[in-house]
Amino acid sequence: MDALHRHRSLYKGTTPPWKETYRRRCMDRLKNSRSRLLDRYRQMGETCSSGASIIVQEVMGEEWTALQSEDQRLPSLWGSGGMSEMFNVMKEYDELAVLEDIQQELMSHEMSIIEEYERNLQFEQQYISSVVEGMDEMQIICPTCHVNNLNVNSYFIACPCGLYINTKKRNITPEALRNLLESRMSEHMGDCLYNPIFSVASNTDSSPNLMISCKVCDYLSIVL
Ligand SMILES: [Zn+2]
Ligand SMILES: [Zn+2]
Known part of the structure; x- marks a missing residue:
């Protein structure tokens, strides 16, 4: 029996014991990767397709590797194909649903970071343009002395x-x-x-x- 099958027979039909730890640590890693996410988002520019994750799959891959290095009993599911390969390998296991749940949660958090960034950006641009307009308006030369700004x-x-x-x-x-x-x-x-x-x-x-x-x-x- 290889590691995968042994793993399956142990946890079939139950919530994987690593679920909560993995979920929490993925979320922490995503929150700590805010600048990486925003850098990537800015690089993507107009080509950014809505609905696709930006760094969620990376975060999940990194965290799984980290978790696995601490617990050798966890199956090594992360191949060079990344997330899609992992999902393929796991198709017949209950973990698939768990991973999809976690991925969904991470993706919606990723989206909220992007939305917050966009809101801030918009606010910043409005602020800058109001200051520029304000500066322009302030430049009214006194009509009586023609020297000072009013x-x-x-x-x-x-x-x-x-x-x-x-x-x-x-x-x-x-x-x-x-x-x-x-x-x-x-x-x-x-x-x-x-x-x-x-x-x-x-x-x-x-x-x-x-x-x-x-x-x-x-x-x-x-x-x-
Ligand atoms: Zn006149
Ligand atoms: Zn004056």
């Missing part, structure tokens, strides 16, 4: 040169401010080629306004 927040617009406009009740975003500036500029440019001047007009009744005016064509308008 500090725009939900309470006020300010510049070290002294420009200060309370915007607390108007919810002026950097983008909204830029649109206001651009629309007033283009409105003036429709009739006049001279550069307009921006200034802050103090108003006793309400908070100061940012004005745009032109001495050449007498254009005068409130920006905000």
Whole structure:
């Protein structure tokens, strides 16, 4: 009787005694192989076919070899053909179902690692693009001094040169401010080629306004 048959007669019809240990250790090994999995996943790129495992079969092969080196009674089922060869050899044994269960569990965990990675990647990309947009929006040069960038927040617009406009009740975003500036500029440019001047007009009744005016064509308008 060879090792395989002896093994079979011992455990026929029962859950293999190594099942829980093997399952747990495969799962640990998979969790510890997160960077290997993600490296492989990134290398696969677009060719990644859904439904196929990425490193599960490797993990199961490695762990079986490790388990077997500790327990010589376990059959050496892992040939050069990897998982498929193992399944072929085991076809007539109860272990097959056990291995398939473990493989399924590992594959769904592998999938959850990939999904988590994809979610993080998406979040990162959204964050980066929002920062880039934000930086772009922050680059509004002060229209009165033409030197500093305006500090725009939900309470006020300010510049070290002294420009200060309370915007607390108007919810002026950097983008909204830029649109206001651009629309007033283009409105003036429709009739006049001279550069307009921006200034802050103090108003006793309400908070100061940012004005745009032109001495050449007498254009005068409130920006905000
Ligand atoms: Zn300024
Ligand atoms: Zn003008």
